[in-house]
Amino acid sequence: ILSTLIRIGSSATDTKKRWYVFDGPVDAVWIESMNTVLDDNKKLCLSSGEIIKLTEHMTMMFEVQDLAVASPATVSRCGMVYLEPSYIGLPPFVECWMRKLPEPIEPYHDKIVQLFDAFLLPAVKFVRKNVKEVVSTVDCNLVFSWLKLLECFFTPFVPQEASRLRVGDKPIPQERLDRIEELIEPWFIFSMIWSVGCTGDNDSWLKFSKWVREKMTEMKFAIQFPADGLVYDYKLDDAGISSSKGDELMDEEVTEKKEKGKVCWKNWLVGTPEFQIAPDTKFSDIIVPTIDNIRSSFVLETLMVNKKCVLSVGPTGTGKTLTIADKLGTKMPKEYTPEFMVFSAKTSANQTQDLIDGKLDKRRKGVFGPPLGKYFIFFIDDLNMPALEEYGAQPPIELIRQWMDFKGWYDRKQIGDFRNLVDVNFCCAMGPPGGGRNPVSARLLRHFNFLAFTEMEDSSKRKIFGSIFKSWIVPSMQQHVEQMVNTCISMYNTITTQLLPTPVKSHYTFNLRDLSKVFQGMLMVDPGKIDGLPSLLRLWYHESCRVFQDRLVNDEDRDWFKNLVKEKMKADFSLEFSDVVTNEPVIYGDFMSQSMGDNKPYVEIDDHAKMVKCLEESLDDYNQINTAQMKLVLFMDAVQHISRISRIIRQPLGNALLLGMG
Numbered sequence: 001i002l003s004t005l006i007r008i009g010s011s012a013t014d015t016k017k018r019w020y021v022f023d024g025p026v027d028a029v030w031i032e033s034m035n036t037v038l039d040d041n042k043k044l045c046l047s048s049g050e051i052i053k054l055t056e057h058m059t060m061m062f063e064v065q066d067l068a069v070a071s072p073a074t075v076s077r078c079g080m081v082y083l084e085p086s087y088i089g090l091p092p093f094v095e096c097w098m099r100k101l102p103e104p105i106e107p108y109h110d111k112i113v114q115l116f117d118a119f120l121l122p123a124v125k126f127v128r129k130n131v132k133e134v135v136s137t138v139d140c141n142l143v144f145s146w147l148k149l150l151e152c153f154f155t156p157f158v159p160q161e162a163s164r165l166r167v168g169d170k171p172i173p174q175e176r177l178d179r180i181e182e183l184i185e186p187w188f189i190f191s192m193i194w195s196v197g198c199t200g201d202n203d204s205w206l207k208f209s210k211w212v213r214e215k216m217t218e219m220k221f222a223i224q225f226p227a228d229g230l231v232y233d234y235k236l237d238d239a240g241i242s243s244s245k246g247d248e249l250m251d252e253e254v255t256e257k258k259e260k261g262k263v264c265w266k267n268w269l270v271g272t273p274e275f276q277i278a279p280d281t282k283f284s285d286i287i288v289p290t291i292d293n294i295r296s297s298f299v300l301e302t303l304m305v306n307k308k309c310v311l312s313v314g315p316t317g318t319g320k321t322l323t324i325a326d327k328l329g330t331k332m333p334k335e336y337t338p339e340f341m342v343f344s345a346k347t348s349a350n351q352t353q354d355l356i357d358g359k360l361d362k363r364r365k366g367v368f369g370p371p372l373g374k375y376f377i378f379f380i381d382d383l384n385m386p387a388l389e390e391y392g393a394q395p396p397i398e399l400i401r402q403w404m405d406f407k408g409w410y411d412r413k414q415i416g417d418f419r420n421l422v423d424v425n426f427c428c429a430m431g432p433p434g435g436g437r438n439p440v441s442a443r444l445l446r447h448f449n450f451l452a453f454t455e456m457e458d459s460s461k462r463k464i465f466g467s468i469f470k471s472w473i474v475p476s477m478q479q480h481v482e483q484m485v486n487t488c489i490s491m492y493n494t495i496t497t498q499l500l501p502t503p504v505k506s507h508y509t510f511n512l513r514d515l516s517k518v519f520q521g522m523l524m525v526d527p528g529k530i531d532g533l534p535s536l537l538r539l540w541y542h543e544s545c546r547v548f549q550d551r552l553v554n555d556e557d558r559d560w561f562k563n564l565v566k567e568k569m570k571a572d573f574s575l576e577f578s579d580v581v582t583n584e585p586v587i588y589g590d591f592m593s594q595s596m597g598d599n600k601p602y603v604e605i606d607d608h609a610k611m612v613k614c615l616e617e618s619l620d621d622y623n624q625i626n627t628a629q630m631k632l633v634l635f636m637d638a639v640q641h642i643s644r645i646s647r648i649i650r651q652p653l654g655n656a657l658l659l660g661m662g
Helices: 002-010 028-032 072-077 091-098 103-130 139-157 180-193 202-219 247-260 291-305 320-330 349-359 395-406 458-472 475-498 512-522 533-547 555-573 608-625 636-649
Strands: 018-023 043-045 051-053 058-063 234-237 264-267 310-313 336-342 361-364 367-369 375-381 408-410 418-421 424-430 449-452
Touching: 002 018, 002 043, 002 051, 002 058, 028 072, 091 103, 091 139, 103 139, 103 180, 103 202, 139 180, 139 291, 139 449, 180 202, 180 234, 291 310, 291 320, 291 424, 291 449, 310 320, 320 336, 320 375, 320 424, 336 349, 349 395, 395 408, 395 424, 458 475, 458 512, 475 512, 475 533, 475 555, 512 533, 533 555, 608 636
Parallel strands: 018 058, 310 424, 310 449, 336 375, 367 418, 375 424
Antiparallel strands: 043 051, 234 264, 361 367, 408 418
């Protein structure tokens, strides 16, 4: 690309200045081959043996994050300018933004400036000092996220060109414009909470919430948050001021609103309908609305519809991919089309570019985009997985950053042509760095609005598993549902805090998926077969053993787990272990029934001798059909392993990893 551009430049006859800017990480190999260019004789030597002389009107510039891998030879040939972030500070960003305020908001200019003076620096300082972030951010990133979110609230008030108006949109009546003043403060606070305040973990949220309340009382805000819960638990009810519905609807609404037309904070869960599960839903497709995913998807939609990039961060198993895929797939306005991509350690920049370019059509020369009237959202999962190359950069990530900065990239077929991509946007998800996931360059992250998915509160877990479990169990056993769910959750909490990974037991990492697998296993049994509390507990014991105990590497840990189960049975259900488990080992399986269909009943197997016989018959069948004979002796341990594996295989999305110790 460079040689093509330089060839064009050196053959030009005019005396205009030409700048060649290299924006991105320096790599020791190609930067060394630039040495002859940077010398006084300014010659570019290509591998083909061609030498291009640069004219005096051509200048090279490098824009890099750091010079960690550049050699002194290069550094000494370039003039250096070091830009310290603290020179500018944060207020200039806000000042530039204030100049672009939409017309209806302009009268409140001074009020907004006041608010920023009071909150801007203290908020960022507070985050730096007290918040433990999932993925580290830079100060200007927080400020930009804040401004972007505020902009989303102003959008309904921006006068649009006639061509952009949707059918049925009426201009906003004057009486509602007069009420904007009431909304400035709440908008401001809401944007602050969901940009500056949402990058941390659960404990940080508590601290930030407390700080916001103190600050609001001190500033004597007109609309305070309700006293219980966190400030994160509330959404803004703007009394219909910023909706753009037609007037006929408004008239009915206005009469109602006159009685209760107050701007106020409402809990996210207000007005969500009671959740019902359709009986034929697959377990992996059930999404129970909780406060966590309702608010995440609201913030996600607000930003996405206004064409901002979103990055959701959080530990594995907090429902990032699920919430986003559900939101983008079915619950967005119809002109938005999602495209899903998953990055892995082997993803290269070329693959990424071809994948995205392949989905776009040519609009006109040099401009590419989705079919007219559509808007593509590329959802990239596991953004930080691509492996670092030799000098520590991640090519696919630099490619996406190039789009963020310049809204396009170079064409690889017609060298030197720049492709502008329009009407596309990126929404990404990633876990915290570590365990195969790499830290991502802050130069890319600064373009995103962060949305942290924190570990779920116990109340959310109770709601999710309670509603799933209740829809399955027979009415005569309903009274045990709540206790059962609480027992599972408290056991899961004990296990995650007590069984920690060490080098020998590196796979002792438990997350929410394990908890859901216990319930998924219990749901495989026909609820009519459960005839009392002991049989329910026996099933629960078996499923917990399969999910948690099968992971443990030595008898000591296994005995610890068994004692934990015994304690729980005695404390929560006042039953002795010996009353529940009469026949060790407990085995459930579906391979005993003779029917050939798909839905064989998953039942407890008490007759172990019969089971071994059944497996031996299957083995004989196998040996008669296949030439490679398997001569196995089925002792008890082997039988248990077979039943475990068959249990995993019969689940949707069931994957097994077999670890041989020794």
